[in-house]
Amino acid sequence: MKEILSYDSVEISFDGEAVVHDVSFSLHPGEILGIVGESGSGKSTLLKAAMGLLGKSGMVTRGDIWFQEKDIPDLSRGEMQKICGEKIGMIFQDAGASLCPIRTIGEQIYESIAAHKKMSREQAKEKALGLFEKLKFQDGERIWNSYPFELSGGMNQRVGIAIAMLMEPPVLLADEPTSALDMAVQRQVVQEMLALRELFGTAIILVTHDIGVVSAMADSILVLKEGNVMEYGAAAQVLEAPQNEYTRKLLSAVPRLRRS
Numbered sequence: 634m635k636e637i638l639s640y641d642s643v644e645i646s647f648d649g650e651a652v653v654h655d656v657s658f659s660l661h662p663g664e665i666l667g668i669v670g671e672s673g674s675g676k677s678t679l680l681k682a683a684m685g686l687l688g689k690s691g692m693v694t695r696g697d698i699w700f701q702e703k704d705i706p707d708l709s710r711g712e713m714q715k716i717c718g719e720k721i722g723m724i725f726q727d728a729g730a731s732l733c734p735i736r737t738i739g740e741q742i743y744e745s746i747a748a749h750k751k752m753s754r755e756q757a758k759e760k761a762l763g764l765f766e767k768l769k770f771q772d773g774e775r776i777w778n779s780y781p782f783e784l785s786g787g788m789n790q791r792v793g794i795a796i797a798m799l800m801e802p803p804v805l806l807a808d809e810p811t812s813a814l815d816m817a818v819q820r821q822v823v824q825e826m827l828a829l830r831e832l833f834g835t836a837i838i839l840v841t842h843d844i845g846v847v848s849a850m851a852d853s854i855l856v857l858k859e860g861n862v863m864e865y866g867a868a869a870q871v872l873e874a875p876q877n878e879y880t881r882k883l884l885s886a887v888p889r890l891r892r893s
């Protein structure tokens with residue numbers, strides 16, 4: 634199958650200084666790519682580049698990021714806004730915390746859908762409750778009517794992920810989506826993302842420093858160190874027979890987890 638997103642020799646710089654060097658990978662529909670590396674290795678920067686979120690001082694200084702025949706760094710702001718959210722969804726470590734505290738979940742969902750599509754409040758609610766049900770959220774009606782503070786932190790995170798998926802973007806970028814969660818909720822969020830891939834064929838880039846989460850989810854793995862690709866390949870290959878000394882160290886630093 635043809636890739637949906639591909640990075641081709643990408644260099645990213647802040648104020649003229651490169652922090653990501655010559656990174657290439659490609660993502661196919663429905664594929665889950667795990668990007669792992671220590672703090673500061675450039676994981677978030679790689680994802681932000683695909684969303685045009687590098688800020689004033691950051692830019693892609695070499696290479697291309699291809700999405701559906703378009704080179705993302707060349708797109709205008711307007712073209713980029715069309716892609717953000719609708720074609721490429723993104724969730725952060727604290728997707729839950731980015732919910733507005735003074736508006737109900739339902740109001741926020743309606744607004745985020747209305748930003749992209751003409752849809753009535755009723756239709757938006759039907760769509761959201763349908764997705765909640767598929768994701769096995771208990772009592773979607775109550776969630777729809779709740780303010781974020783009325784839900785647990787874990788539930789807010791799960792709702793944040795569901796909101797990112799309501800437009801059914803073919804690509805989801807997830808930056809440390811489980812890092813702030815306790816183990817039980819982490820497991821639910823992992824299940825939620827796997828369910829989304831099943832439901833919509835979503836391709837996911839999952840950035841994390843948690844090898845356990847990567848081994849439970851990823852089809853392929855890219856290891857990043859100081860902005861350089863140390864290793865990139867099929868998950869089983871990278872986890873079971875890492876070619877690179879750095880990858881071996883990274884893997885040995887955590888208890889081995891079995892793929893479930």
Ligand SMILES: Nc1ncnc2c1ncn2[C@@H]1O[C@H](COP(=O)(O)OP(=O)(O)O)[C@@H](O)[C@H]1O
Nearest residue numbers: 647652671672673674675676677678679688690
């Ligand atoms: N807005 C910015 N301005 C300057 N440097 C930045 C900015 N964002 C990230 N960096 C630098 O880029 C490097 C990679 O950061 P980041 O992508 O956040 O790493 P990670 O997500 O792997 O922890 C770091 O050295 C960081 O200091």
Ligand SMILES: [Mg+2]
Nearest residue numbers: 676677678808
């Ligand atoms: Mg980061």
